[in-house]
Amino acid sequence: MIKDRELVAEMAEDTAPLMTLGTILVIEDDPRMQKVLRRIFTEEHYSILVAGDGQTGLEMFRTERPLAVVLDLILPHLSGRELCQTFKNLSSNIPVIVLSAITEVVDKVLLLELGADDYVTKPFSPRELTARVQAAIRRQRKPTSQEVYRFADCEIDFKKMTAARSGSTVMLTAHEFKLLKFFTENAERVLTRDILLNEVWGYNFYPTTRTVDNQILKLRQKLEHDPANPRHLLTIYGAGYKFVP
Template identity: 65%
Template sequence: MQMQERDAAKSGAGVILGTKAQILVVEDDVRMQKILYRLFSEQGYAVTLCGDGQSGLDAFRAGRPAAVVLDLMLPNIYGRDLCRMVKAERAGTPVVILSAISEVADKVLLFDIGADDYVTKPFSPRELLARVQAAIRRTQKAPSASVFRFGECEIDFARMTAQRAGEPATLTAHEFKLLRYFADHPERVLSREELLNEVWGYNSYPTTRTVDNQILKLRQKLEPDAAEPRYIRTVHGAGYKFIP
């Protein structure tokens, strides 16, 4: 299906510094395309519609979308692969997955490859809009300095590279997001619920063990001794605190 680009209104939530922010929608269901176009255009966004993964990738490379709304079941390039490509080329672009697939394992996999949020069909248009706008705000709040150093670690958030004691450390896209949130809030106790909401981008999840497991992996990759963490510390009964 050929890409369609439609300009939205000249004012509203989608206007940033006088320029209409673009939402790239990659969805093969024509009926759903119309719903999403109306949803975002009424808020002042310019909307680009693509009906398959390849045209979605082409549109992404040709423009600078403020966010990508992405179905999983797509022709040509599968949604998971397209998410991975988008994040590899422009890690700061928010990707919100919209799909009927709702298994927890699929959600965890999507966050590991960098998806910023996940909304299950059927969905509330207001909820989807709120989540896309929240993902855009989180991106805009990112610190200007891309290179962050603590202890023996050097993290380049823009290039998504990490080193500890001069040796490369391989972090997933979501581990970079979690570490960046810690870097933005040093020496502050962060609850598991806050981390789920602000980093994972949704308000409820089957278990907060998701946070614990991700932090364990970060410690194993970045701490001198994961069993006795120096930087990412547990505050019992409250959450975690990052001390750079």
């Protein structure tokens, strides 16, 4: 009797609705890789649709309109290249992340020209893959940024790459402009160091979290009236940083 109750409880848990961040469409013909990708994105709280061939993937894309697509290149019926171009023609705002064992630069360039938002090579790091997918989703959601941004007594012209505080010129490096622009585009949002590393530095650079801390310290020294007690570039202990205009 106890075992029966335990079985019912397990079944209820398996069928209970879960809050998800959205649906990821995975188009991959290898059953083992399908299982790996399903686990990776389920653990990140996404709902997963899996297609084992190009034609099924196209039909799912048309009916479901997923949050993002993870796409293998070599598929039955329709190739990944054809699918990528078709997806972007149907809905250019849905990010497509190509996941392939093909490493040739010419193939990566071709896919990007066809509209792919990113290209991850097999074998891959699950952490890097999820970060790249999430970054592509955020880029699509990002509002149009202002060329000239003002907060407190600071004025930043991102197009001309000039900065001033209280009417006096402030010299910022190109990378400081890039970091500050990301902060202004995500004002009031807590940003982890990993997000900043991925979005501002990029995974190919392989910086450390200490790099983030040092860069923010320099921005505070240039833009805050009291860098030791910042009012705009705030540390959220245990989480990351937040920009408050």
